[in-house]
Amino acid sequence: MGLLDWLKGKKKQAETPASNETPEPEQQDAPAPDPLKVAVIYYSSTGTNHQLAKWAAESAEAEGAQVKVFRTAETAPDEAVASNPAWQAHLEATKDIQEVTLDDLEWADAIIFSSPTRFGNIPAQMKQFLDTTGGLWFEGKLANKVVSGMSSASNAHGGQEKTLQTIYTTMMHWGAFIVPPGYTDMSLFEAGGNPYGVSVTVDQDGNMIENVEAAVKHQAKRTITVASWVKDGQAQA
Template sequence: MGIINKLFGKTKESNEMSNVKVVVVYYSMGGTNYQLSKWAEEGATELGAEVRVLKVPELAPQEVIDENEGWKAHVEATKDVPEVTLDDLEWADAIIFSVPTRFGNMPAQMKQFLDTTGGLWFNGKLVNKVVSAMASAQNPHGGQEATILNLYTTMHHWGALIASPGYTDPVQFTSGGNPYGVSVTVGQDGKMVEDVHEAVKHQARRTVTVAEWVKKGNQ
């Protein structure tokens, strides 16, 4: 394990308390990306970060949601999860995104929210935010990597700092080996094909660690 860690530049993660503030922003229809977000919260909290798990506003009409039992059930199950606001982004030191793939890109719900960040961008409020992203799709090559990279394009415009997991921990290989961010395949039964729990936690811890470095460097 030590050789692998050296080879892949494993990040040294500490259990010491962190003063990093993290927002995990997600969109989910069936619950996959909500679960990824909760695992990210778990990993970030392990390093003492203050974490908010928040959803983007739903754009689909209620009658459309009601026609899909799984979608309807998930919306009901997460009705108490707060919606993300621009104030949350300004508050955060680090932002982790979790989204399903839509034709190799992010869902309209996430894009619509990001399109409202122009004021923060104009005033430099998003500069040096540490960001990372995760994605899901129904096929192993269904656009997860493209989705994450397309989301990162917006982050470059923000002037944010991307903390991708790369191959900083061997756990990446057990989850499919996506260096841009954890991605997962969802089967027809709605269950995740790959075991990404620990990979998500590692990505969250790495994001917190990088954000802490940035905060200390600015002090």
């Protein structure tokens, strides 16, 4: 055998891994994290808070969250609803939107509420639902939920801030993490500057006076961001 053949043989031997060498394990992709689960819960008689809820849901979905929109049950007498054509029309138009249940609260990582103001307070339809959460609260299943709220009224000093504080009072008893927008984005100033949560004034024709869409979407995005921090922290605990 010539020198050239011998060198070729040595090269081939070097390129062939020894049979007793342990092959490197194949790298496996880490499983994708579960998407954040967000419930947007609203009550609306003529459509304002329904629209706020839709904007919040759009923003949450854009952030990659799994989003469900729910309405609280309409508890007003039929004759009261029928006396207001806009109320009757909106109730009919949204009849296919699922009514919220306690299971939906338990499912969600983050919850965004939207509620009109009634005499400086939340309406009976929202209060009635919140008053049913005692069982979940007692079991500790509402602790560490991330929550935020929005509101509306027919004039600029109609009680929007008090309505949000009322919602947040319940959330404090839950042991939830409340995420107000504060003044964390310029859109909040354009929307009226309510640091407790986006609030909008509605005229007698049902039109929103302030431009609040961007502020609603910012508040929802901020809520999702904080909820993701909480969820990641719980996973590492």
